[in-house]
Amino acid sequence: MQQTNNPSIRRRLLISLITTIVILWLISAYFVYLAAYHEVEEIYDATLAQESRILATLMVHEIEEDSEARENLQRLVQELGQDVIDGSASFKHFISEFMADESEKDYLTMVPRDRDFGHRYEAKLAFLIKGVDGRTYLRSNLPTSFNTFTEGYNNQIVDGKLWRMYGLKEPSGQFHVQIGELMSVRQETVSEIVFSSLWPIIISLPMFGIFIWIVVGSGLKPLQSIADKVKHRDPSELDAISTQGVPSEVVPMVVSLNTLFHRVQRVLENERRFTADAAHELRTPLAALKTLAQAKSLADEGDGHQIFLDQVMRGVDRATHLLEQLLTLARMDSHAMDQSHMEEVNLHGETINILASLGSLALAKDIELAYEGVDHSLKIPGYTPGIQILLRNIVDNAIRYTPENGEVWVKLQEGDRDITLHVLDTGPGIPEEKQQGLYQRFRRGEGTTSQGSGLGLSIVKRIVDLHHATIDMENRTDRSGLRVSVSFPKHQL
Template sequence: MSQRLRWRNSRQSLRRRLLTTLLVPLTALLLLNSLITYIGALIYANHVHDVNLVNDTVTLVQMMATKSPDGRVSPQAQFLLEYEPEGRNYFSVFSARHGLVAGNPVLKPPGGLFIDGTRPQLYDVQIERHALRAASIQMANPREPGDQLEVTVAETLRDRRLEARQILLLSIPAQALLIIAAFLLVWLGVSTGLRQLEPLTNQLANREHDLAPIGDAQVPVEILPLTRTIDGLFARLRGMLALHERFIADAAHQLRTPLAGLSVHAERAQASSDQATIKDALNHIQRLILRANRTSSQLLALTRAQTAEHEIGDTERLDLAAVIPELVGQRVHEALAADIDLGYDGPTGPLWIEGDRHRLQEMLDNLIDNGLRYAGRGSLMTVSLERESNAICLAVEDNGPGVPPTWIERLGERFFRVPGSEEQGSGLGLAIVQRIAEWHNARVRYRSGSSGLGLRVEIVFPQARDA
């Protein structure tokens, strides 16, 4: 029981994955929004303090012009200018002739800073490892005509940053509540959206042996690829079941006659004491067993050819000019035993295709078997290769009795045998050739022999692209 629970917990949840996928960006959005809020608050605090700093500088200038004509600053005014609860502020008054008049001697506008007497100039400065924001302005020395005073007021950045953090802390709860509300809405939307899959799930669960397509009606657009993939799977399953049913029907149809014959000749052998009759019955039984064995083998081969589909790695580059002579050579001894002259004719250069060697061998074996069976003793059979534009033609031709033009179009049909043929066959050989050729995207052509006699079967393969 615990193992089953662990297995369920280890399974992936679409709802959990969707919520996690949405929660991570929402959390990142909250952090980004907090950073933007802090930067905005800092910009606002800097603006407010800069305005106050400018006003303090102007106030100091006005005080010096009216109440302190000698440029001196009273201790009370100096205390107010430098007071800060957590540190200190700074000011300075420099005379062009006499140097420092009042304030901190370190606080002096940097060289190259343009200062006029109309509006204080703002800039950043560092004193005693403290970052300061300063405002400087020039004024005429009321005590000495021709002398200029540089008045500077500076303050630390602590208050600015403190106000920015306070604004951020005030905004975070509201933003967090907004993100939580958005997450809850997303969770509700995901749960509601996933419930739309329940009718489809129930529909599939209620099916037993129904492989009809689901269709696109009442299916959300987002899962249409899934349902169409399932429909494709159903179609392949229907095709496989149809092939299996056809195989069973074909096997029952083709094996019924040999099995009936086996029963008859077995009864003959059992009922007779004549050795000649028993031997004849056993000979018939052996031929029927061979026929049933060949029929079952060809039925299996046809089923494999019909169910096979291209998959990655199924095909390879094959040189037919090297493969076909080798396969033909493997059948020479059978042709000699059947008193048939089997030969090969083809170019010396390579002929490349994309194919499967085992399927090519099965196809060529069926073509050669067809010739050995129906061409007749003393016949000539030739396997040839030749180029046709961007294609390669594999042909198997014999000079036997051939096939009347009326029946040529039906060659390749399952279980079709030319009427009047004395040879016993299953009618599956050329059907297997047809299916294997289709697997290779090749065309099959049936013609009379070049001399007007016999049968010529041509398989036209597309040439490999980079050949």
């Protein structure tokens, strides 16, 4: 058996689930990034504002202490007098140094950053405290220069880098504080938060895939179990598979298999019955032919010679007709017609042709064969040879079972959705309780003397089913006889 690369349910589920999970994780990571970035912005902005106020508070305290010290020193000089100060060179030098104008120098100087024990983020933070007179009170050790003061939060590009700034004016108006932070600090923080939240999931993804593979494989075991049961079944074992313990998702497949088994079993039974009935029906004309041949071998040629030949011919005709019907039924049973067999069939034209071919048979029994229908063509989707066989068998049966000097009417009636063929005869009719049985193979009406195989209506019923049509049989109410009606859909189902 040729091996094909059939799609795997397990692989498809694994890929679908992993893909869905990854997409959901990426979406979650995006929203985590947005939420983390917002929170980091809030926290860092709040930190900038708080640090600027701390620096302003400390600087105010430092300036107040410096001013108070200067005032106290001036009072001391006034109390001691200039003579006392001039008498002490050290005291005079101290006073001159303390009271000197140092406006061009920074008021305070930051302790240099310790590269060994400092933090790497120190190089990404900077501040500047500057008085209204332009004097710098305190600045960070970075060479970054904040030349533009803007009160509140703002973004500035300094030395080609983006900084997040906060500007604060001291309430008394002596100075302002400007503190900044590189925006890259925030980006790094957010990235670390997102990565820290996602890396356990990323690492567990292969393990999750293995887990899905195992779980899906376990879930598919019932399918494999059913496949094994079907595989190891004996060809003659067509009993239904039990649905007990089968998962609900698999039950429809098991039900479909059981339906298939039932149909196969029914087909096999029909074939066995068909074979037995065919053997029986063929045995009868063949045995008769053999008997006639044996009788002829014992008789002298004379007047019985022609009678013998006539009987042989009738026996051969019956066997030939039976074989033709058997072959037709075999073709109808061999396959259900698909789209390639379907074509547009002119039901009006085919009916006229069949009536013309059976005219001699009706004429031999002095039967009036009439047709009533539309003048234009009535087309249906169908299988032309099958439609011809159906028409021939129904009309032929009507003629055969109608006594001499009887009547047979054929009528086509067009409806909105279908076209109906009616065939009426003046024969003896069929009891209602026995009508359905006539569709079985080798079943014929009781009390009939006409020759036949009993396969005609069985073939008709098969053709009706293949065309998704319906057939109805009923005794006439206006007089003796039978009405057979076949309705064909106008459009293909």
